[in-house]
Amino acid sequence: MERRVKALNGRPVKEQADYVLYWAQMNRRADSNHALAYAIQLANERRLPVLVYEGLTCTYPYANDRMHSFVLEGVPEMRRRLQARGIGYHFHLRRTRHDPDDRLYKLAARAAAIVTDDYPTFIARRHNGSVPTKVDIPYFAVDSSCIVPMGQMEKREYAAYTIRPKIHRLLPHFLTPVEKTAVRRPFQLTLDEEPTAVTDVAASVAACEIDHSVKPSLSYEGGRLAAERTLNEFIANRLRRYAREKNEPSAHATSDLSPYLHFGQISSLEVALAAMVAADEHKLIAGEFLEELIVRRELAFNFAAFSADVESFDNIPDWARKTMAAHDGDRRDFVYSREQFEHAQTHDPLWNAAQKEMLLRGKIHGYYRMYWGKKIIEWSATHQDALRTMIYLHDRYALDGRDPATYTNILWCFGMHDRPWQERAVFGMLRYMSYDGMKRKTNVEAYLKEIEFLERTGKDPFRPKQV
DNA sequence: ATCGGCTCGCGCAA
DNA sequence: TGCGCGAAGCCGAT
Numbered sequence: 001m002e003r004r005v006k007a008l009n010g011r012p013v014k015e016q017a018d019y020v021l022y023w024a025q026m027n028r029r030a031d032s033n034h035a036l037a038y039a040i041q042l043a044n045e046r047r048l049p050v051l052v053y054e055g056l057t058c059t060y061p062y063a064n065d066r067m068h069s070f071v072l073e074g075v076p077e078m079r080r081r082l083q084a085r086g087i088g089y090h091f092h093l094r095r096t097r098h099d100p101d102d103r104l105y106k107l108a109a110r111a112a113a114i115v116t117d118d119y120p121t122f123i124a125r126r127h128n129g130s131v132p133t134k135v136d137i138p139y140f141a142v143d144s145s146c147i148v149p150m151g152q153m154e155k156r157e158y159a160a161y162t163i164r165p166k167i168h169r170l171l172p173h174f175l176t177p178v179e180k181t182a183v184r185r186p187f188q189l190t191l192d193e194e195p196t197a198v199t200d201v202a203a204s205v206a207a208c209e210i211d212h213s214v215k216p217s218l219s220y221e222g223g224r225l226a227a228e229r230t231l232n233e234f235i236a237n238r239l240r241r242y243a244r245e246k247n248e249p250s251a252h253a254t255s256d257l258s259p260y261l262h263f264g265q266i267s268s269l270e271v272a273l274a275a276m277v278a279a280d281e282h283k284l285i286a287g288e289f290l291e292e293l294i295v296r297r298e299l300a301f302n303f304a305a306f307s308a309d310v311e312s313f314d315n316i317p318d319w320a321r322k323t324m325a326a327h328d329g330d331r332r333d334f335v336y337s338r339e340q341f342e343h344a345q346t347h348d349p350l351w352n353a354a355q356k357e358m359l360l361r362g363k364i365h366g367y368y369r370m371y372w373g374k375k376i377i378e379w380s381a382t383h384q385d386a387l388r389t390m391i392y393l394h395d396r397y398a399l400d401g402r403d404p405a406t407y408t409n410i411l412w413c414f415g416m417h418d419r420p421w422q423e424r425a426v427f428g429m430l431r432y433m434s435y436d437g438m439k440r441k442t443n444v445e446a447y448l449k450e451i452e453f454l455e456r457t458g459k460d461p462f463r464p465k466q467v
Numbered sequence: 468a469t470c471g472g473c474t475c476g477c478g479c480a481a
Numbered sequence: 482t483g484c485g486c487g488a489a490g491c492c493g494a495t
Binding site: 472481 | 483484490491494
């Protein structure tokens with residue numbers, strides 16, 4: 001457990017305290033959560049109860065109905081599962097920027113220690129830099145996102161092939177379920193602060209001062225139950241096709257778990273274990289799926305953990321920066337504005353369909369997303385413009401945005417974790433992808449039809465919401 | 468349909 | 482120091 005846990009301030013545990021506080025910033029789940037397990041351990045050692053705090057504010061960049069409803073849909077089941085284990089749960093929705101932003105500190109005033117998630121991007125990264133100095137109790141950040149903890153890697157890895165053997169060497173040790181330790185003291189305290197009840201998600205979202213123009217995903221409902229259903233359906237119906245059809249978007253052979261992984265409503269550890277059990281029982285091949293779920297996902301966390309700024313070209317290798325500099329002034333055949341990209345108004349029907357999938361579903365199939373990114377490079381005035389556009393569109397519309405995997409996928413388009421290829425205009429030696437290649441290798445027509453149906457009917461036959 | 472060249476640099480073997 | 486090979490390819494030759 002040691003390498004998972006970082007003590008971020010050297011404060012001593014407070015002796016006179018009412019509970020140990022787990023602040024669920026990124027791993028919004030009661031199950032398979034190393035950080036919660038650590039909070040329980042600390043509490044049990046001191047015969048204290050555990051209180052889980054989960055917050056949602058309206059002030060993070062591009063806060064909108066899509067992100068908010070996905071998080072809020074998880075709240076009732078989170079409460080149910082924690083209460084069933086005798087763990088306190090306090091959810092707080094900060095509706096407007098005029099509401100006080102001090103709930104964590106209020107709850108921390110009665111806590112012996114704070115445990116939270118070690119997470120290398122977005123708000124959690126900033127919080128874990130600033131909050132530890134503002135509290136007078138210990139502040140522990142626990143890596144419950146990765147199977148092999150980020151702290152096990154001593155440096156930034158160059159590519160998948162350099163981290164793969166290291167991960168595989170450590171997997172036997174880390175690929176084990178999180179122990180579900182019972183709490184010794186059930187949480188029975190009354191708090192002065194009022195938690196936010198979530199009974200009607202749409203009403204709660206409507207009451208927030210956020211961007212209401214980005215509607216909830218047509219396809220992905222948030223929450224633990226939806227996450228478990230998605231995992232079970234993947235294992236029952238799609239895992240057997242994954243290796244062969246993962247790059248055929250119209251075949252729907254991928255897991256669709258990235259939104260749930262990003263918001264921590266399910267852990268990659270329990271997904272990996274479930275895939276391995278299924279592979280064992282039904283003689284399925286899980287290797288290719290586990291490669292993506294573990295090696296490539298954790299390469300992304302390794303990159304983010306060692307990067308000063310995950311949104312910068314500073315991260316890409318020298319050859320890529322040099323070749324871009326040499327080609328930044330090349331003439332572009334098409335140049336689109338951010339708004340034209342955003343509203344899917346290019347000349348390319350496949351690109352537009354991928355962007356519409358982003359607008360409607362809230363994520364793009366992994367294979368077409370590479371094409372989507374490469375074309376933004378091809379049709380932007382500068383490489384820097386292309387990078388900004390990709391980050392903006394993910395931040396605003398993608399349920400799997402703001403994640404280490406997001407930035408890695410984007411920077412991969414600019415050569416990170418990749419190698420040079422034959423030089424050509426605009427791209428230089430960055431890998432190029434073409435419409436003809438997509439046409440040759442995938443069923444573009446079926447995908448266009450699928451997205452057209454989504455757009456016309458507002459319904460996703462491949463992922464009916466269970467409302 | 469299949470194949471080699473394109474091009475850089477990491478990490479390991481020697 | 483040499484060598485193999487890499488996160489999703491393209492293109493032209495055969």
